[in-house]
């Protein structure tokens with residue numbers, strides 16, 4: 599794993615325990631993406647169906663290779679163990695026919711009140727604003743529900759959609775890091791952070807009618 603997060607500001611034991619407790623009891627994402635729930639081991643095949651696509655799995659460095667029901671079973675079980683420790687969580691949303699349409703996972707460093715999230719939307723739904731909506735839901739979950747002070751992110755240098763999405767959401771680039779895949783290989787990544795207080799300041803400015811990009815309006819086509 600790359601040496602992240604870059605910003606490390608210690609928080610009290612009490613706050614760390616509050617964050618862990620929140621993760622342990624969270625079952626649904628709620629908020630903007632109300633249908634996303636914590637992934638269960640029996641979701642492995644549906645999750646593999648979402649992630650095995652060439653436009654998804656290879657772009658996410660935390661994914662195992664290959665992606666199939668067996669590796670997804672391990673992936674989900676690992677996230678359930680992280681949830682038990684209060685240090686990570688994996689949400690999945692489904693359509694009416696039971697296909698997984700999006701996932702969102704969070705890695706939490708309670709000692710620094712820092713979360714890192716990853717996510718993807720079904721290949722057929724990409725480029726139509728759905729990811730923008732999911733990204734916003736992810737930010738809101740981390741800041742408004744979980745209540746961390748900061749979120750960090752990493753993206754591949756050539757992941758234009760992700761880069762645009764994070765910029766629009768208000769993340770700031772802070773150089774690059776080397777990300778390590780589960781098989782030990784590495785990938786250079788653009789590193790990003792966003793502070794809760796900056797997000798709230800942007801929202802207040804929006805409500806006061808300030809000009810500039812609207813972080814709360816992902817474009818839907």
Ligand SMILES: CC(C)(COP(=O)(O)OP(=O)(O)OC[C@H]1O[C@@H](n2cnc3c(N)ncnc32)[C@H](O)[C@@H]1OP(=O)(O)O)[C@@H](O)C(=O)NCCC(=O)NCCS
Pocket residue numbers: 653654655657658716717718719720723724725726727728729730731752753754757758759760762763766816817
């Ligand atoms: C990254 C991902 C979640 C974005 O979701 P999406 O639904 O495809 O993206 P959106 O339609 O919401 O668009 C996001 C931004 O990319 C832009 N965009 C869309 N298609 C694009 C393209 N082909 N090239 C460049 N930019 C593009 C949009 O205009 C939008 O930018 P804007 O907010 O400034 O207008 C989705 O593409 C995905 O799951 N990708 C595979 C997995 C992945 O890369 N995950 C992120 C790892 S960090």
